[in-house]
Amino acid sequence: MATATAAPAFQVHRIETRRRVTNHVMTGLVVLAFLLAMTPLVSVTWSVIAEGYKQLSPYFLTHSMRGVFGGSESGGIYHAMLGTVLITLAATVISVPIGLFTAIYLVEYGRGPLARAVTFFVDVMTGIPSIVAGLFAYALFAVILGPGATFGLIGGIALSVLMTPVVVRSSEEMLRLVPNELREAALALGVPKWLTVVKVVLRTAVAGLTTGVMIAIARVIGETAPLLLTAGFSDSINSDLFHGRMMTLPVFIYSSWHKGYVPCNAGDVACNPNINFERAWAAALTLIVIVMLLNLVARLVARFFAPKTGTH
Amino acid sequence: MTTTPTRSPQGAEGLRRSRRSGVGSGLFAGLSVGSGALILVVLAAVAAFLLIQAWPALTSAPATLHESIAWFPDKTSLVSFVGPLVFGTLLAAAIALVIATPIAVGIALFISHYAPRRFAAGLGYLIDLLAAIPSVVYGLWGVRVLVGQNGIGQPIQQVLHDVLGFIPLFAGTPARPARSLFIAGMVLAVMILPIITAVAREVFLQTPRLHEEASLALGATRWEMIRMAVLPFGRSGVVSAAMLGLGRALGETMAVLMILSPGFTYSWHILEAGKQQTIAANIAAQFPEANPLGVNTLIATGLALFVITLAVNMLARWIVSRRAEFSGAN
Numbered sequence: 001m002a003t004a005t006a007a008p009a010f011q012v013h014r015i016e017t018r019r020r021v022t023n024h025v026m027t028g029l030v031v032l033a034f035l036l037a038m039t040p041l042v043s044v045t046w047s048v049i050a051e052g053y054k055q056l057s058p059y060f061l062t063h064s065m066r067g068v069f070g071g072s073e074s075g076g077i078y079h080a081m082l083g084t085v086l087i088t089l090a091a092t093v094i095s096v097p098i099g100l101f102t103a104i105y106l107v108e109y110g111r112g113p114l115a116r117a118v119t120f121f122v123d124v125m126t127g128i129p130s131i132v133a134g135l136f137a138y139a140l141f142a143v144i145l146g147p148g149a150t151f152g153l154i155g156g157i158a159l160s161v162l163m164t165p166v167v168v169r170s171s172e173e174m175l176r177l178v179p180n181e182l183r184e185a186a187l188a189l190g191v192p193k194w195l196t197v198v199k200v201v202l203r204t205a206v207a208g209l210t211t212g213v214m215i216a217i218a219r220v221i222g223e224t225a226p227l228l229l230t231a232g233f234s235d236s237i238n239s240d241l242f243h244g245r246m247m248t249l250p251v252f253i254y255s256s257w258h259k260g261y262v263p264c265n266a267g268d269v270a271c272n273p274n275i276n277f278e279r280a281w282a283a284a285l286t287l288i289v290i291v292m293l294l295n296l297v298a299r300l301v302a303r304f305f306a307p308k309t310g311t312h
Numbered sequence: 313m314t315t316t317p318t319r320s321p322q323g324a325e326g327l328r329r330s331r332r333s334g335v336g337s338g339l340f341a342g343l344s345v346g347s348g349a350l351i352l353v354v355l356a357a358v359a360a361f362l363l364i365q366a367w368p369a370l371t372s373a374p375a376t377l378h379e380s381i382a383w384f385p386d387k388t389s390l391v392s393f394v395g396p397l398v399f400g401t402l403l404a405a406a407i408a409l410v411i412a413t414p415i416a417v418g419i420a421l422f423i424s425h426y427a428p429r430r431f432a433a434g435l436g437y438l439i440d441l442l443a444a445i446p447s448v449v450y451g452l453w454g455v456r457v458l459v460g461q462n463g464i465g466q467p468i469q470q471v472l473h474d475v476l477g478f479i480p481l482f483a484g485t486p487a488r489p490a491r492s493l494f495i496a497g498m499v500l501a502v503m504i505l506p507i508i509t510a511v512a513r514e515v516f517l518q519t520p521r522l523h524e525e526a527s528l529a530l531g532a533t534r535w536e537m538i539r540m541a542v543l544p545f546g547r548s549g550v551v552s553a554a555m556l557g558l559g560r561a562l563g564e565t566m567a568v569l570m571i572l573s574p575g576f577t578y579s580w581h582i583l584e585a586g587k588q589q590t591i592a593a594n595i596a597a598q599f600p601e602a603n604p605l606g607v608n609t610l611i612a613t614g615l616a617l618f619v620i621t622l623a624v625n626m627l628a629r630w631i632v633s634r635r636a637e638f639s640g641a642n
Contacts, residue, residue: 023534030422033417037419043453047452100347118349121352128563128618130565139611193337224565229599254448291444295441
């Protein structure tokens with residue numbers, strides 16, 4: 001940085017001590033702030049790994065909790081992983097088309113008050129509390145189907161409310177990176193506008209769009225509160241989004257933790273009093289690995305499949 | 313960056329003609345506009361459906377609510393039931409904000425003005441990782457590291473109480489285990505750090521380079537340059553960043569639900585257990601077991617939360633939109 005290296009050359013006079021000390025103190029504080037923020041990151045990572053590895057095993061990942069009770073060490077999170085995948089998939093299927101078309105509208109068509117309103121309210125929508133999104137999805141289906149409806153798709157709709165604005169913002173940014181020369185060249189060749197968008201703009205931006213969608217998925221896959229209200233709890237495998245309660249990883253973590261210690265009879269070796277906590281941590285480790293993998297793959301896609309945008 | 317920089321008149325005309333030609337174009341444009349409008353419709357629908365489902369609770373007499381809902385206190389109207397919850401929500405968010413804002417500004421300065429350019433992006437990514445951790449995991453972590461038997465929450469609370477106990481905020485018996493609003497606020501602070509840092513960093517990077525170089529050329533130290541050039545320029549950005557963080561903190565559910573021992577009072581004693589509760593945590597705690605009218609009541613409290621966060625976010629976005637093309641979603 002030019003500013004930092006250039007300064008000493010012009011310092012004819014020694015800086016007064018007080019000013020120099022202030023400078024050093026503030027530098028120290030700024031670095032301290034950064035290190036302070038790193039402590040929870042390191043601590044969370046350490047906690048999740050140290051507590052999570054105890055129960056994590058192929059068995060744990062491939063079995064559900066059906067019929068598991070007491071302090072038994074059997075049972076796993078297969079049903080929760082399946083639920084998370086299905087519900088997140090439902091949310092993605094709903095939000096990606098809406099989000100992508102909204103971004104196309106904002107970048108390619110949007111003029112005037114409607115475009116300004118959409119931009120503003122997309123930003124406002126990113127601030128909707130997740131639990132309110134859950135209440136909305138519940139209320140929507142309570143009005144349509146009557147109160148008490150609980151199935152996976154409601155959770156998917158709750159998540160899509162949270163996911164759509166994230167998709168819009170990231171897609172919008174990616175579409176704006178596409179050079180105008182490409183659009184103009186296509187239009188000059190007589191290609192209709194919509195084909196220009198589909199064949200030129202979207203194709204150029206596809207890596208960035210993929211990254212954006214994956215990061216949006218990573219953001220909603222860990223949501224707990226809306227699913228607590230809409231998809232409910234279950235111990236069994238349920239692959240039907242339209243019927244019955246569906247367990248998800250975040251809700252599994254919460255509900256396992258919530259069950260707490262198991263009272264064990266003295267001398268009962270098959271009974272582990274901490275089993276619920278250990279399961280919660282193992283599920284947390286699984287969830288974090290999924291989220292981090294999504295983030296990592298998204299960044300790799302962005303890095304290796306990005307188009308050469310040329311120099312501007 | 314705009315998409316159409318000074319197109320020639322002919323280009324504009326060609327564009328218009330090509331848009332007119334073909335059903336595909338019309339359909340595509342319609343889909344785009346429709347999706348944009350759908351966003352506005354969804355936001356309106358959130359408010360509408362919450363209101364519809366909250367209506368039975370809003371129109372019921374306090375006595376009816378008390379009779380049919382197990383946890384609804386006697387001789388209390390819905391407003392005086394929501395009151396302490398709103399108070400607890402605001403207090404928890406305020407604690408988170410007071411802890412997070414100075415640290416986030418420090419991190420943003422570190423990334424924008426102190427760290428070597430080469431590492432800046434990577435360090436920013438590390439901070440963003442904090443936002444990638446699910447809130448339920450923060451809850452587990454908070455309970456283990458701060459609340460649990462060897463948690464560091466208790467000693468922190470004790471020190472605060474001993475040193476600052478004369479301030480009403482830190483009065484009262486510190487909770488053991490540390491299931492207090494203060495500890496919940498600390499975890500919330502960690503969760504809102506990334507968003508505040510991201511916005512503040514973006515604003516600090518926009519400081520005109522000439523201002524910075526001019527103040528250095530006049531002999532300012534690096535801190536003086538930051539104080540006189542960067543911070544005044546970024547002040548409104550920091551304010552709106554803090555408000556975006558506030559919006560997040562108001563709606564966070566799981567960490568508060570898992571850490572805080574709830575109570576329904578207007579107590580300022582943030583180190584005590586069983587004094588406050590937030591709207592979001594209360595909904596998550598009561599919803600699975602609630603009867604129909606109970607659900608309506610909880611949705612009414614959710615409506616209050618929605619209105620508060622909407623107001624905070626709109627204000628923050630309004631401030632930030634006057635400044636820069638930036639949002640928390642990117």
